[in-house]
Amino acid sequence: MWAATWISGPCPVEGFGNDDGYAVAWVQVDDGPRLQALVAGANAPAPGTRGWVNRHLVGDESIDVFSARVGTSE
Amino acid sequence: MSAWVIGAGMLPCGRHSDTPLHELGAEAARLALDDAGLPYDQVGEVFTSSMLAPPQTALRVAHSLGRTGVPVTAIESASAGGLVALRHAAWAVWSGRCETALAVGYEKSTMLEPGGVVPKPRDVWDLFPPQLSYAIDATRFLYEQGQGPELFAAVAAKSWNCAARNELAARRPDHEVTIEEVLGARMVATPLTRMMCHASVDGAAAVVVSRDAVPEAVELLAVEQTSLVEDASWPRVGPTIGPPSQTARTARRAFEIAGIAPSDVGIVSLHDMCASEEVVTLVELGVCDADEIADLVFSGGLSVKGRLPTNVDGGCLARGHPMGATALAQTVDVVRQLRGRAAARQVADVHTGVVQTVGGGGSAAVAVLRRSDV
Numbered sequence: 001m002w003a004a005t006w007i008s009g010p011c012p013v014e015g016f017g018n019d020d021g022y023a024v025a026w027v028q029v030d031d032g033p034r035l036q037a038l039v040a041g042a043n044a045p046a047p048g049t050r051g052w053v054n055r056h057l058v059g060d061e062s063i064d065v066f067s068a069r070v071g072t073s074e
Numbered sequence: 075m076s077a078w079v080i081g082a083g084m085l086p087c088g089r090h091s092d093t094p095l096h097e098l099g100a101e102a103a104r105l106a107l108d109d110a111g112l113p114y115d116q117v118g119e120v121f122t123s124s125m126l127a128p129p130q131t132a133l134r135v136a137h138s139l140g141r142t143g144v145p146v147t148a149i150e151s152a153s154a155g156g157l158v159a160l161r162h163a164a165w166a167v168w169s170g171r172c173e174t175a176l177a178v179g180y181e182k183s184t185m186l187e188p189g190g191v192v193p194k195p196r197d198v199w200d201l202f203p204p205q206l207s208y209a210i211d212a213t214r215f216l217y218e219q220g221q222g223p224e225l226f227a228a229v230a231a232k233s234w235n236c237a238a239r240n241e242l243a244a245r246r247p248d249h250e251v252t253i254e255e256v257l258g259a260r261m262v263a264t265p266l267t268r269m270m271c272h273a274s275v276d277g278a279a280a281v282v283v284s285r286d287a288v289p290e291a292v293e294l295l296a297v298e299q300t301s302l303v304e305d306a307s308w309p310r311v312g313p314t315i316g317p318p319s320q321t322a323r324t325a326r327r328a329f330e331i332a333g334i335a336p337s338d339v340g341i342v343s344l345h346d347m348c349a350s351e352e353v354v355t356l357v358e359l360g361v362c363d364a365d366e367i368a369d370l371v372f373s374g375g376l377s378v379k380g381r382l383p384t385n386v387d388g389g390c391l392a393r394g395h396p397m398g399a400t401a402l403a404q405t406v407d408v409v410r411q412l413r414g415r416a417a418a419r420q421v422a423d424v425h426t427g428v429v430q431t432v433g434g435g436g437s438a439a440v441a442v443l444r445r446s447d448v
Contacts, residue, residue, distance in 0.1 A: 002210075006263065008262060034308065036312070063199070
């Protein structure tokens, strides 16, 4: 994960973050383009945190979701 | 052929609820024409910029100034629109198409003008706040530089304190703003607090460009504009601007055409939707190295008396951000600085200035201006 931010306020997509806010990250997957992803969980991981990306359906659209592997960083 | 800025004017940023949008534009144009000492019937072409204006507002602005029959062209390029309009005005003169052209920007963003345009969300990411990409980029910048959010707080405090001495600014604090105060403001998106984010305001600004120099004219050496360039490091989702590399590319072209080096620049006015953008953009413009930016910020180097005065009108953070008018408001301030007419905010012995902007969707522009007696 390249970097993430914690945004104050409700997440526009249900089921992410908590009452205070939610996190969005830019994720580097191998040599591909950097992805923008919602972060699973209730914090913004530090740059370098490793994890995986899944697709999540929002109505007719799908967005990327980053899940951090606990205790990992660059 | 040369192009000279011979007139510049703007209205105070803030709320202009009772004034129709076209009258805001026309009033700014009148100020610029008065400054140039030129009647409207001497203007050969008009270029306008707004992001939210109802259709045909450009013509209403021009018709408020007079019915001279000159071509009027409306431009929409989000926050970058003002410099795009200036570029068209400059080329109308450079090409020999006319002797004098007018660039006008106007916006009402505190209360939409009836008939105004607000883009509807097209996909999920359009529902997220526009500070998102700035905040993520800012987080990485701090990580790579080994810095904390104090870096951006210091930039914001500088801009707020400059605005206190700018009668045209929307946010004018009655006290010295400190780093602690900025850090203590409500968090928007880490590491950016509310005081590190722009103020959406109403406003209007205008610039008169002429083929002929007059006393106090400022030469427009270059105005370069780009659209998105391929950059795999910058996710293209949501209402984002283009990558920092786009500003670097645009600036390189502008400096080359202007025939100057970044080290010649004495004042910078740049697009600072968030305080972090000021830091990142200074590096991308080539006027400061990434490893020296923290020293520059914390030593007061970006203030009026600093080594590289930047956004000394308060920037989008505190002067305010009237979107389609913003880049022309930036230009107006740099022109005043180069003329030595910035009063309490005057930068000493400044001869060359840069105006930089980016717009949502991926537009970027950089202008280089120089005092006429250099």
